[in-house]
Amino acid sequence: xxxxxxxxxxxxxxxxxxxxxxxxxxxxxxxxxxxxxxxxxxxxxxxxxxxxxxxxxxxxxxxxxxxxxxxxxxxxxxxxxxxxxxxxxxxxxxxxxxxxxxxxxxxxxxxxxxxxxxxxxxxxxxxxxxxxxxxxxxxxxxxxxxxxxxxxxxxxxxx
Amino acid sequence: xxxxxxxxxxxxxxxxxxxxxxxxxxxxxxxxxxxxxxxxxxxxxxxxxxxxxxxxxxxxxxxxxxxxxxxxxxxxxxxxxxxxxxxxxxxxxxxxxxxxxxxxxxxxxxxxxxxxxxxxxxxxxxxxxxxxxxxxxxxxxxxxxxxxxxxxxxxxxxxxxxxxxxxxxxxxxxxxxxxxx
Numbered sequence: 287x288x289x290x291x292x293x294x295x296x297x298x299x300x301x302x303x304x305x306x307x308x309x310x311x312x313x314x315x316x317x318x319x320x321x322x323x324x325x326x327x328x329x330x331x332x333x334x335x336x337x338x339x340x341x342x343x344x345x346x347x348x349x350x351x352x353x354x355x356x357x358x359x360x361x362x363x364x365x366x367x368x369x370x371x372x373x374x375x376x377x378x379x380x381x382x383x384x385x386x387x388x389x390x391x392x393x394x395x396x397x398x399x400x401x402x403x404x405x406x407x408x409x410x411x412x413x414x415x416x417x418x419x420x421x422x423x424x425x426x427x428x429x430x431x432x433x434x435x436x437x438x439x440x441x442x443x444x445x
Numbered sequence: 446x447x448x449x450x451x452x453x454x455x456x457x458x459x460x461x462x463x464x465x466x467x468x469x470x471x472x473x474x475x476x477x478x479x480x481x482x483x484x485x486x487x488x489x490x491x492x493x494x495x496x497x498x499x500x501x502x503x504x505x506x507x508x509x510x511x512x513x514x515x516x517x518x519x520x521x522x523x524x525x526x527x528x529x530x531x532x533x534x535x536x537x538x539x540x541x542x543x544x545x546x547x548x549x550x551x552x553x554x555x556x557x558x559x560x561x562x563x564x565x566x567x568x569x570x571x572x573x574x575x576x577x578x579x580x581x582x583x584x585x586x587x588x589x590x591x592x593x594x595x596x597x598x599x600x601x602x603x604x605x606x607x608x609x610x611x612x613x614x615x616x617x618x619x620x621x622x623x624x625x626x
Contacts (some may be wrong), residue, residue, distance in 0.1 A: 349586070349608045370501070372466055373494065376481065388466060396589075400466075402477060409474045410615050411600070414591040417611075423588040427615035428597060428606050 322370050323389045323397060326422070326440040327377045332356040333433025346422070346438065355424070356433065366415040368444065381408060381435055388440060393417055397441040419443050451479040454609040456486045464493045470594055 330343060332350070336358045339347065343361055350359050367375040369389060377385040388400040396416045403411040403425055410428070417423055422440035456479040462468050463476040480486045539552075588611035590602055595615065603612040 292591075298488065344451065349605075349610045352608050353603070353605055353610065353612055373497075374477075384481055390466065396551075398591075400473075402474060404474075404478060404481070407478065408596040409478075410595055410597050411613060412470055412474060413596040417587045417588040418585050421586045421588070423586060423611040423613070425613045425615070429616075 287393055322368055322444045323385045324368045324442045325375050327365050327385055328438040329379050330360060330434055330436045331360045331362050332436050333358050381430060391444055392443055397443065399441060401439060451475045453483060454487055457489060460489055
């Protein structure tokens with residue numbers, strides 16, 4: 287291949303690379319890498335025993351009323367723990383449950399983490415999820431005597 | 446599903462891998478369960494965490510003390526490279542060659558493509574620089590589930606568009622109609 291032909295080839299290759307990079311470019315968020323993450327766990331007892339709505343759950347009022355068929359929501363436990371990426375945090379939940387969270391990475395403004403909910407000797411949930419920074423997802427059930435325990439699990443990155 | 450409880454010896458062998466997140470899901474569960482019930486193994490795990498924190502603090506402290514500006518100047522001096530501006534190099538490259546059109550045509554095409562691409566990206570991203578106030582106010586709680594495993598009878602994943610919230614619902618008894626929300 288002559289020098290000119292090689293240069294032409296490189297030029298065309300460069301064009302293709304630019305096009306490919308534009309097509310497959312990850313979302314540019316401008317967010318600096320997070321040093322650690324704070325994991326939030328809330329345990330909410332939902333039931334139809336009363337009309338009480340715990341004031342501490344005000345930020346999730348709409349979610350609970352839209353998603354679940356219960357009239358009473360009471361926050362029975364709330365805990366925050368700071369953890370480095372790849373580390374693990376454990377939370378004891380009323381009713382004999384144990385929640386283990388392992389935040390894996392922060393990418394494209396999303397927190398990737400592994401979550402295990404263990405009840406007695408059996409894992410009732412073992413999942414890998416990603417959610418937006420500062421977001422919260424819910425794990426509900428199984429039904430208990432007094433109602434249903436709903437866990438809110440969220441993560442806030444620390445820069 | 447666990448056939449038998451993990452022993453301390455097995456757990457201790459797997460603890461470093463557990464700590465690094467290199468075990469598969471079953472082993473991860475088994476070690477986690479064991480460490481929640483075994484004080485010795487839990488202590489060992491805590492010891493590893495403290496060790497990692499101590500090492501991290503030392504490494505970060507050492508890196509912070511390095512002045513990379515001075516370091517790079519030293520490397521640059523040892524390399525002894527002569528600096529040629531990119532403009533000079535570009536002109537030399539442009540004027541070389543026996544058949545100028547073979548270079549110039551693709552180069553013009555590349556420049557045009559880059560300009561067009563830049564314009565398209567600018568027009569596409571421009572509106573997102575000023576998000577709607579309601580978008581800022583509301584939190585997107587939708588989670589993306591990569592994998593989900595459970596030992597209970599039924600697990601339902603609900604992604605509610607209205608509240609943009611994800612719910613993983615566990616049902617043990619699965620009655621008619623289920624007890625899912």
